[in-house]
Amino acid sequence: MNKTIIDVQNICKTFKITKRKSGFKGSISNIFHPEYEHKKAVNDISFKIREGEMVGFIGPNGAGKSTTVKMLSGILYPDSGSINIAGYVPYKQRKEYVANIGVVFGQKSQISWDLSPLDSYEVIKHIYKIPDRKYKENIERFTELLDMQKFIKQPVRQLSLGQRMRADIAAALLHSPKIVFFDEPTIGIDVVGKEKIRSFIKTLNKTDNITMIFTTHDMQDIEKTCERLIIIDDGKKLYDGSLDSIKRNYVSSRIIEAEFEELPEKIDIDNVTVSNVDNNKMKKLITFDTNSKGINLLMSELLNNYNIKDISVKEPEIDAIIRDIYEGKIIVH
Amino acid sequence: MNTYIQFAAIKFRNNMAYRFEYLMGILNTVLNFLVYWCIYKALYGGADEIDGITFSMVTTNFIISLGLTNAFSKNEMFLHDKIKQGTIANELLKPVNFKFRMLFEDLGDGFFKVIFNFIPAVIIALFFTHIEPPAGILSFSLCLISAVLGYIVLWEISFIVQTWAFWLFSIWGIVTIKNVIINIFSGVLLPLWFMPEPVMNIIKFTPLDSIFFTPVQLYLGELQGYEIIFNFSKQLLWIAVLYIIGEFFWSRGIKKLVVQGG
Amino acid sequence: MKDIFSLFFAYAKSGLKTRFQYKLDSVVATLAVFLREAAGIIAMYFALLKFDTINNWNINELMFLFSLIFITYGIFIVFFMALRDFSDWIKHGDIDRVMLRPRGILTQLVLCGADWLAALGHGTLGIVLFILSANNVGVEWNAETILYYIVSIASGVLIQGAVFLFFSAISIYFIETQSLKEIMYWNLRKFAGYPISIYNKFIQSLLIFVVPFAFVNYFPAQFLLRKPDMAAYPEWFMYISPFVGIILYALAYLFWKFSMRFYKSTGN
Numbered sequence: 001m002n003k004t005i006i007d008v009q010n011i012c013k014t015f016k017i018t019k020r021k022s023g024f025k026g027s028i029s030n031i032f033h034p035e036y037e038h039k040k041a042v043n044d045i046s047f048k049i050r051e052g053e054m055v056g057f058i059g060p061n062g063a064g065k066s067t068t069v070k071m072l073s074g075i076l077y078p079d080s081g082s083i084n085i086a087g088y089v090p091y092k093q094r095k096e097y098v099a100n101i102g103v104v105f106g107q108k109s110q111i112s113w114d115l116s117p118l119d120s121y122e123v124i125k126h127i128y129k130i131p132d133r134k135y136k137e138n139i140e141r142f143t144e145l146l147d148m149q150k151f152i153k154q155p156v157r158q159l160s161l162g163q164r165m166r167a168d169i170a171a172a173l174l175h176s177p178k179i180v181f182f183d184e185p186t187i188g189i190d191v192v193g194k195e196k197i198r199s200f201i202k203t204l205n206k207t208d209n210i211t212m213i214f215t216t217h218d219m220q221d222i223e224k225t226c227e228r229l230i231i232i233d234d235g236k237k238l239y240d241g242s243l244d245s246i247k248r249n250y251v252s253s254r255i256i257e258a259e260f261e262e263l264p265e266k267i268d269i270d271n272v273t274v275s276n277v278d279n280n281k282m283k284k285l286i287t288f289d290t291n292s293k294g295i296n297l298l299m300s301e302l303l304n305n306y307n308i309k310d311i312s313v314k315e316p317e318i319d320a321i322i323r324d325i326y327e328g329k330i331i332v333h
Numbered sequence: 334m335n336t337y338i339q340f341a342a343i344k345f346r347n348n349m350a351y352r353f354e355y356l357m358g359i360l361n362t363v364l365n366f367l368v369y370w371c372i373y374k375a376l377y378g379g380a381d382e383i384d385g386i387t388f389s390m391v392t393t394n395f396i397i398s399l400g401l402t403n404a405f406s407k408n409e410m411f412l413h414d415k416i417k418q419g420t421i422a423n424e425l426l427k428p429v430n431f432k433f434r435m436l437f438e439d440l441g442d443g444f445f446k447v448i449f450n451f452i453p454a455v456i457i458a459l460f461f462t463h464i465e466p467p468a469g470i471l472s473f474s475l476c477l478i479s480a481v482l483g484y485i486v487l488w489e490i491s492f493i494v495q496t497w498a499f500w501l502f503s504i505w506g507i508v509t510i511k512n513v514i515i516n517i518f519s520g521v522l523l524p525l526w527f528m529p530e531p532v533m534n535i536i537k538f539t540p541l542d543s544i545f546f547t548p549v550q551l552y553l554g555e556l557q558g559y560e561i562i563f564n565f566s567k568q569l570l571w572i573a574v575l576y577i578i579g580e581f582f583w584s585r586g587i588k589k590l591v592v593q594g595g
Numbered sequence: 596m597k598d599i600f601s602l603f604f605a606y607a608k609s610g611l612k613t614r615f616q617y618k619l620d621s622v623v624a625t626l627a628v629f630l631r632e633a634a635g636i637i638a639m640y641f642a643l644l645k646f647d648t649i650n651n652w653n654i655n656e657l658m659f660l661f662s663l664i665f666i667t668y669g670i671f672i673v674f675f676m677a678l679r680d681f682s683d684w685i686k687h688g689d690i691d692r693v694m695l696r697p698r699g700i701l702t703q704l705v706l707c708g709a710d711w712l713a714a715l716g717h718g719t720l721g722i723v724l725f726i727l728s729a730n731n732v733g734v735e736w737n738a739e740t741i742l743y744y745i746v747s748i749a750s751g752v753l754i755q756g757a758v759f760l761f762f763s764a765i766s767i768y769f770i771e772t773q774s775l776k777e778i779m780y781w782n783l784r785k786f787a788g789y790p791i792s793i794y795n796k797f798i799q800s801l802l803i804f805v806v807p808f809a810f811v812n813y814f815p816a817q818f819l820l821r822k823p824d825m826a827a828y829p830e831w832f833m834y835i836s837p838f839v840g841i842i843l844y845a846l847a848y849l850f851w852k853f854s855m856r857f858y859k860s861t862g863n
Contacts, residue, residue, distance in 0.1 A: 075694045077856070099697035110692055114613040126605035127696050127703070129598065155616070357774030364782040367798075371786075372639075375793035376646045383645065506623035513630040522638035527645045 005179065005211050006049035006072070011081030013042040013067050041067040042078070043235035051178075052209040054202075056226035056243075058216060060326055064235040065215045069181055072213070073103050086178055099128065102172035106184035109156070109168050116153045117167035121174060128175035135174065142170040145200055162193025169197065173204070179211045186221055198224050219319050233326055246321060254295060255314040256286045261307040269301055340434055341441030355449055362403060362454035369395050369522070370462055386526045390553060393465045394524040396455060397552060398545035401480060402521060403451045404443035405487050409508045411435070413498035421590065432583065436488060443484065468554025475561065476552035482568040483544045487515070489575035490540065496579065499586030520545040540571040602698075603706045610709050621712060628716025635788060636661055636724070650793050655731040656820055661788050662724035663812035667751030669718025675756050677708030681763035682772050690858065700855065701848070734819045746837055747815035753840030754811050760847035764854040779806050787812060792824035803832075807843070810836040 016036045042064045049055055059065050070076040071083060074090035074097055083090055088097035111120035118139075125135050143149055146166040151159050159167065165185060172180060182201070186194045202225050205212055214226060222229060223243065231239040239246065260282050267274050267284070271292045277283040288298060295313065302308060370392060377388045412435070415421040424431055458464070467473035494511050498504045516522050518532070519541040525533065536542050547564045550556050556564060614621045636658065643654045652660070677684065681704075684690050693703050734740060758780060766772040783801060787808035791799050802809045810832075817825045818833040825833075 070691070073695060075691050094694065095697050095699065098695050101695075103695050108688065108692070112609060112613065114616055115609055119609055119612060123605045123609050126602045127698060354774055357778065361774070361777055361782060364778065365785075368782075368785045371794050371798070372649065372789060375650045375789075376642060378650070502617055502620045503624070506620065506625075506627035509627035509631050510623075513627075513634045516634050517638050517641075522634060523641050527642055529641055529644055532641070 002051040002053075002209075004048045005051040005086050006047075006213075007082075007084045008048070008072070009046050009082045010044050011042055011046070011068075011071060011078040011083060012040065012044055013064075013071060013076065013078055015039045015041050040235050042071070044081070045232065045235070045237050046081075047230060047237065047240055049211060049213070051211055052205070053228060054205050054212045054214070054226050055228045055230060056214045056216065056222035057230050057232070058219075058222065058322065059232040059238075063233045065232060066183065068232070069183060069213070069215060073101060073181055074098055099175065100178045102175070102177035102180040104169050104172045104180065104182045104185050106165065106182075106187040109164060111156055111164075111167055111171050113157050114155055116155055117148070117170070118152050120156075120171060124171055124174055130175050134176065138174050138176065139170075142173060145203065146170055147196065160193075162189045162196070165189060165193070165197060166200075169200070176208075177210070179213070182212065182214045182216075184216055185214070186216065186218055194218070194220070201225055219322065231322065231325060238325060253287055253289050256288070256298065256302070257283065257312050257314055258286060258302060258306075258308055259283045259310040261309045264306055267306075269298065272298070336429055337433055337437040340429075340437045341444070358450050359453045359457070362399065362450055363457050366395060366399055366454065366458055370458075384526065386524070387465075389463045389465045390526075391524050392462055393553060394520060394526075394545075394549045396458065396464055397476075397480070397549045398519075398521045400447060400451045400455070401483055401487070401545055401548070403454075404447050404484060405439075405491075406446060407439045407442055407491075409491055409495060410505065412492075412495040413504050416498045416586075416590075425587070432492070432579075435492075436485075439488065440484075465553060467552050472551055472554045476548045479551050479565065479568060480548040482565070482572065483548050486540050486543050486568060486571050486575065489572060489579055490515070492579045493575065493582055496582035496586050499582075499589055515541065515544065520549065524549075540575065543568045543571050599702070599706070606707045607709060610711060614711055624712050625715045625719075628713055629720050632665060632717060632720050635785070650790050650824055651822060652790050655728045656816075656822070657789070658724040658728040659732050659820065660790065660812050660816045662721045662728065663747065663751060663816060664784065664788055664808075665717045665721030665724065667721075667748055667755060667811055669714050669716075669721055670748070671752045671755045672713045672717065673709040673711075674705045674752075675708070675759050676710040676713075677704040678756070678759040678763045679710075679776075680708070681759075682766040682770060685766060685770055685858075701851070732820055740819060743815070743818060747818075750836035750840040751811035751815075753844050754807055754836070757840065757843035757847040758806055760844065760851050764847070764851040767854045767858050783808055790822070790824060792827060803828075807839055810839045 015038070017039055045064075045068060057065050057069070067076065071078050072085065072090060074094045077091045085097065086100050088100070090097045111117055121135075121139065124130075130138075143152055146169065148163075148166060148170065151163050152167070156164055156167065169182075169185065185201075186197055189197070198221060201212065204210055205225075214221060216222060227242055229239065229241065229243050229246065230237060257277070263281055267286070269286075272286050272288040275285045275287075277285060286298075286302075299311070302311065373388065373391050373395075377383065377391075381387060412421075415424060455464075467476065490511065491508075494504060494508055497507060501507070518528075518536055518539075519525075525536070525542060525546045528536065543564075547556075547568060550564070551561070639649075639657060640654055643649070643657075647653070649657065672679070684693075690700075693700055696703060729736070762772055762776055762780070765775065783806050786794065786798060787802055791802050791809050791813050794802070799809075802813075814828070814832045815836055
């Protein structure tokens with residue numbers, strides 16, 4: 001097993017938000033007697049990540065994802081708790097530390113709008129003091145892997161969103177960081193573009209053993225790239241584990257899709273809910289809880305009592321599970 | 334007409350939202366005036382008058398031209414931005430005359446700035462300076478009318494330059510150069526009484542002295558009978574000429590937009 | 596040090612490359628900046644045809660006084676554009692990007708942001724005014740005066756850098772500082788173009804003690820020109836511009852450093 005590279009212990013971050021009062025009197029009193037509201041953006045979060053791991057960070061808007069990532073990348077001081085990454089305390093040893101990380105913001109480009117990606121890479125080379133040889137190697141390799149030959153010399157303003165994103169990812173990797181944070185890297189990009197980005201990230205994680213942290217809204221991103229998932233909401237960690245184990249351990253409901261040869265009068269089985277899929281009512285979804293009814297029992301009940309043309313067991317959809325976790329319908333430990 | 338007044342009213346109300354900025358704006362206006370007041374005070378060096386022009390006439394010149402510039406402190410990149418963002422086409426689909434809408438919105442802004450920025454600034458200025466009272470009620474009313482006409486001249490010139498955004502990558506440089514010319518040669522930085530004769534002879538054939546100098550002269554009662562009619566006609570003539578030029582560029586620009594689809 | 600230079604040139608190259616994409620526009624915009632700044636002096640030139648002098652300063656001496664303002668600004672803006680626009684950087688979350696790079700934050704801000712249009716516009720104007728006036732103001736240009744002049748320019752750049760460093764620190768707390776800059780820098784700079792002796796005590800104190808523009812141009816010019824209105828000020832004011840620059844910059848730097856701890860990255 002690889003050694004721990006990111007060690008986060010009980011970090012908290014509270015923001016002071018000025019309450020805006022409206023009206024003329026309000027705006028005067030805003031200046032002289034501001035009222036504050038304290039918002040706990042991150043509330044006692046701890047986790048460890050091993051070298052080479054790929055971890056998805058998810059949560060609804062305002063859950064504290066961004067704040068956590070900003071603390072991890074050294075932009076924000078935590079109010080309490082400790083962070084140790086690759087032997088550094090990010091917010092104390094910012095300059096030394098950030099040479100080891102790369103950050104990709106899906107919503108904010110770090111390459112110049114009016115210049116070509118290559119022009120921007122030249123500047124980045126100087127900022128990170130990347131040796132000539134390594135720089136050349138990396139440029140060649142990323143151009144190839146990210147399929148950038150066509151546009152690497154074009155002004156960024158002429159690129160599509162997907163191309164721009166790929167150019168941005170390469171920019172964050174030029175100095176061969178050990179750890180890379182991706183903040184919504186696929187946002188607004190079409191399906192093909194997303195696929196390219198995901199496969200690149202996956203490849204790089206395997207070949208270079210780079211530790212990666214992903215924040216995203218797109219569950220597809222997580223399903224296709226990450227083995228491990230951390231869910232946070234309201235500043236707290238709700239879940240930390242593999243994607244599979246969520247499906248296995250926390251979701252006991254399963255769905256059977258059954259297509260009938262002839263329309264049944266009524267489905268008379270205990271402890272299940274039945275719903276129609278289409279208008280001719282021949283296909284039905286049967287939802288049940290594995291705790292109260294064994295799957296074998298249900299299957300045989302169905303096959304014995306009804307004339308069934310086709311039958312299949314469906315995996316619960318991850319989006320729905322996550323939604324249930326946010327809404328508290330599924331309690332995770 | 335009612336629609337256009339509505340546009341002005343909306344602009345007026347929006348402006349109420351930024352109060353702190355406006356307090357600072359008043360201070361800014363006072364300071365802008367104070368610089369030139371100090372400079373001319375030093376230039377006069379205690380003398381009562383130079384070439385028949387008293388120091389308080391100079392002060393009055395600066396106050397009036399400052400008032401008008403204040404009323405006109407609009408975003409001159411408005412049309413430019415609409416064209417570059419491609420939203421101009423949507424604007425043209427609305428059932429109002431775009432150009433009049435622009436004018437009335439700017440008048441709304443200008444009206445606001447005169448009341449809430451310029452007048453308080455003048456009141457503050459009165460603590461340290463002496464401003465000539467208007468030569469009479471008639472002079473004052475004529476000054477107000479000609480100030481509105483001066484405003485329209487200023488607006489038309491700005492509109493013409495703004496329409497060039499249909500052809501140019503950015504008009505910021507040209508707008509700035511235009512303002513430099515107006516500031517130097519129409520009396521904002523230098524009262525036209527002190528403009529050297531040869532330069533003044535050229536200015537007379539341009540709209541530049543119709544903007545600030547005519548209202549100033551009317552206010553001070555420097556113009557009599559026939560001169561009043563002449564100066565008003567000159568302002569109106571320039572408004573007509575500039576309007577035609579503006580329409581020329583505007584219609585060409587729109588045509589270009591329609592042909593090339595933005 | 597060599598590394599700092601190479602970083603500066605890398606930034607400068609990319610900045611100039613951007614500008615070169617719009618050649619005609621860059622030329623027009625530079626000319627516009629030049630003329631905008633020259634407007635006050637052109638008007639003054641016409642006025643002095645009638646009035647001859649302002650407080651005993653003739654047009655050449657005024658141009659010399661102005662040239663210091665513009666030359667120092669032209670150099671200043673090569674290094675301090677990012678600090679001039681710091682509020683915008685904060686608003687758009689651009690400081691985050693700076694913090695993610697393994698260099699000093701201020702180092703990056705100073706090296707990365709050159710407003711080449713302003714630098715060329717102001718700088719050219721300053722040089723033009725200097726050339727027009729330098730030989731007509733009775734200054735004997737020898738090693739001593741040339742050295743004094745160069746040190747004054749450097750001090751002037753540093754003083755203005757310090758002022759904007761203060762403003763940036765303040766914008767960490769208030770974010771919007773446009774009107775503060777407008778009043779305390781741009782308006783006061785308008786005053787500073789002319790001999791400060793024409794103003795009342797209050798404005799003079801502002802220009803000497805609060806935003807010390809007087810040490811950018813008036814006192815250095817006085818050392819070279821020795822106009823009679825210098826009698827109103829202590830003579831040693833003519834020698835302290837470099838110290839004003841260094842001390843002010845050091846104070847501004849400490850305040851800025853302290854304030855950065857309060858920097859809150861704007862969340863999504």
